[in-house]
Amino acid sequence: MDVVAPRSNGFVTQHLLDADVVVVARRGHPRVRDRPTLERYLAERHVVLRPKSEAEARLEVRRKLVELNRNVGLEVSNTLALAVVVSECGLLGVLGRPLAERFAEKLRLKIFPPPLPLPTVGVYLAWHRSRMNDPGHRWLREGIAGLFARARPGLAAWAVHGAPGGATREFRAGDPDA
Secondary structure, three states, rough: OOOOOOOOOOEEEEEEEEEEEEEEEEEEOOOOOOOOOOHHHOOOOEEEEOOOOOHHHHOHHHHHHOOOOOEEEEEEHHHHHHHHHHHHHOOEEEEEHHHHHHHHHHHHOOOEOOOOOOEEEEEEEEEEEHHHHHHHHHHHHHHHHHHHHHHHHHOOOOHHHOOOOOEEEOOOOOOOOO
């Protein structure tokens, strides 16, 4: 699973959902008690995700956040690390809403809308086409898609079976998108 669908030869992708992006802060943050204004948001220090690839670095939401020239206090490699860091200190972070909601109770996070409009982030499941008909792999893919469907009830109809018009896509050599 990733926020960037692989465009490599032989991989199949399934779009699971588009997630709203939210700001997270620890409960009890001394300066962020409600939705921060853009000025207040930029005055705070931030923990940010290090992009894993050029494609991830080019995501529209990432570009918009970089353009803000935030005061970056720490860079981490994954969303769990970001959530844990935010829960333990005064840094702010940005996560997709489903993950933020999942972490909020256990990590004592507060969730706020961003102080400016931000695009959604796609979440994709990807696998090599050689595993397309593997029963165990299919079971795992359907289980993961089912978890997303339960987290977002409106997705139940297509998260497991594919969106209308085809939510899965295979990339082959010579494909202009590969």
